[in-house]
Amino acid sequence: MNAFIAMLGATLVHFLWQGLLIGCATAVVLALLRNSRAEYRYLVACTALLACLAWPALGLVERLGNGAAVPGEAASMMQFAVRNMVGNGQLIDLGAAVRSIVSVWALCAAxxxxxxxxxxxxxxxxxxxxxxxxxxxxxxxQARLSQMAQAFGITRQVRLRMVEVLASPVTAGWWRPVVLVPAALAARMPPDLLEALLAHELAHVRRHDYLVNLLQNVIETLLFYHPAVWWLSNRIRAERELIADDFAARQLGEPRRLALALSELERLQFSTHHLAQAANGGNLMDRIKHLMRPAPQALNWKAAIPMLGLALACVAIYAEATAAEATTAKGKTAKAVVNFDKCALPEWPAAAVAQQRTGKVVLGFLIAADGKVKSSKVEQSSGHADLDQAARTAIEKCSFIPATTAGKPVASWLKMMYDWNLK
Incomplete structure (x- = not known):
């Protein structure tokens, strides 16, 4: 369990830079697509949000698979930031904080x-x-909504319920979708404008937006601590509202009617739970302008400067952390190991067998980086030259898994004893 917590903590910390890179890349792509169709921007933002979930998930699976995570790994991304904050350039080890990080994350996610x-x-x-x-x-x-749903090509039954606690129509459910309509809105808004809002809600039903929105809530719950996730999710909702507006306007044949309905809702701004699709989602004024007078958007390079600065800082953190890990790994060595599949038993000299000569010989031998024995010498003789030579001949035919330093194979000396006995 401790190993899993360490791996999970490392995954959560690594997502700080992963999410930032995804957010910066998405911001650049969305800026290039600023005058394209909302469907394209929506697809880019959805893909980026899924990447925010997939990248750390794959990283966690990889860590669980190879067991590479250690409690100190989660701290490596931040170690350089606290260097020299204590005397003599001591490096603060944040590995002990991993358990606290995971605990706080789990509590907030719950x-x-x-x-x-x-x-x-x-x-x-x-x-x-x-x-x-x-x-x-x-x-x-309900009868009017059913007629509109049929005209929109929706084969499932769409239910309608009048409620008292909302100020805008809201769509919820996927298998059995329902549109919640405020009773006060039905009483005060002209029927043709309310129909325009219902057309917007039916667009969400037609596009199965409720499922996507539900997945957004799951990702927001798991990765709540990263601003890029919230920015992407808000951007998805804004683009989704524009798409639903365009769809409803095409079905109605009157963009102006939907714009007038949205202008009525502007006076009724309120907080809607994001588990449902509301007609007043996104920026209402932007949506009205999009319907009435869509205009090309100028590229604001100044807004990109802070994001680029954060991206550069993130890359610097990652480079420094990688260097710190390499420095830590430097000097770690592993001894050479014999490969018994490629090492035959020594052959007894015929004369030694006939005379029943025995003894123990200790050999020292050099194993090259390719795992082959390059040279050998007798460290301790058996007392019989033919037995010593037979041992050297046998060891030079063996193959080894070479020693490593910092993960790289290196040459090394080993010792081995041959025990010549007739038992």
Missing amino acids: VLSVRMALGLLWIERTVQRNAGRHDPVQARW
Whole structure:
């Protein structure tokens, strides 16, 4: 368990620079695609967010597979930052903090998981609470929503529920999607504008956006500590709203009607749980401008300067940490090991067998970096020259796994004893 905690801690710390690189690369690509279709930017942002999950996950699997993680590995990325902060240039070892890092991460992830579960439970209870209520307004809008869903090519039944606690229509559920419509909004907003908002919600249903949004919440829960994850997730939601607006506007044939409906919602800004898709998601003014007067966006290079600075700092941290690991590994050696599959038993000299000569001989021999014996010498004689020579002949035919220093094969001397006996 301690080894797993060390590996998990190393994975969490390494994601600090991994997430930053993903975020910087995505920011550059999105800047280049700023005047392209929202679908392209949405795909790029979704891919980047999945990479934020896949990269550390693969790293953890690799660590678990080879057992390479050690408690000090998680600290290697930060060691250079605290160098010389204590006397005589002493290097602070942060390996002991790995357990605390994992504990805090697990606690925060658990809290966010509970929050996510409560959000799902609230949606389910809200739907069930209004399921059996007979409401003429709800029945009328349910019939209209079903007609619109059929026109949108949605084959599944889309339920509609009137609720009191929201200020904007919200879509939830995938297998049995439901649109929650505020009762006050249905009473105060003109029917044609409310239809435009429902068209927006049906676009989310048609595109299965609820599943993607649910996956976003899972990634946010696991990687909550990285700003790049939240930035990517917010960017995905903003692009998704633009896509849904475009889809709804095409189906309605009136972008202006949807823009007017969104302008009504601008006065009703509120906090919507991100487990559901709301019609007031994203920046409403940007969405209205996108519908009414889409204009090319100028590239703001000044905004990229801080991100580039962070990227350079991240690369510097990684380079320094890698150098620190190499320095730590330097000097670590492993002795040569005999390969018994390629080492035959020595042959007894015929004269020694006939005269029943015995003895022990100790040989010293040089193993080259390729694992072959380059030379040998008798360190301690058996007392019989033919037995000594037979031992040297046998050892020079053996192959070895060479010794290593800092992971590289090197030449080394070894000793071995041959015991010539007739037992």
